Amino acid sequence: MLVGIYEKNDKILEFSSAPGQKADEFLVEKFSQILKEYKISELIYANTPGSFMGIKVSFVMLKTLSIALNLPLYAVSGFELNGFLPIRANKAFSYIYENGEIKMAKLEPVPMKLPQNLSTLNKSNDILPNYIIDAV
Numbered sequence: 001m002l003v004g005i006y007e008k009n010d011k012i013l014e015f016s017s018a019p020g021q022k023a024d025e026f027l028v029e030k031f032s033q034i035l036k037e038y039k040i041s042e043l044i045y046a047n048t049p050g051s052f053m054g055i056k057v058s059f060v061m062l063k064t065l066s067i068a069l070n071l072p073l074y075a076v077s078g079f080e081l082n083g084f085l086p087i088r089a090n091k092a093f094s095y096i097y098e099n100g101e102i103k104m105a106k107l108e109p110v111p112m113k114l115p116q117n118l119s120t121l122n123k124s125n126d127i128l129p130n131y132i133i134d135a136v
Helices: 023-037 052-069
Strands: 002-007 010-016 043-048 073-077 094-098 101-105
Touching: 002 023, 023 052, 043 052, 052 073
Parallel strands: 043 073
Antiparallel strands: 002 010, 094 101
């Protein structure tokens, strides 16, 4: 999981979770620190595709902060954070972006990267998590 701090759209700081660290623990720890040190003006998260739990935890926490602090919350596609390359779905498959659709394929995933500048992101007001596949 990645969290970035941006000033005037340029990245000034990045945090990444330790391997195996739970999303909720990482987010609570980092946002406790961030809220003490920085004035936040907006929140942005990747609402698809990726870890169901990571997306769910991120949404709940950021939506809560958005309401509590009266901050706008936006969503972006995870594909914007890795150059539209494969994103891990599970141990065997990855999500791929092909002809405007998200599909699954047996490909090696490419890690996410936070952009150096936010101006290139397609921020959306449609912030609900998009889990890609239906619940079983």
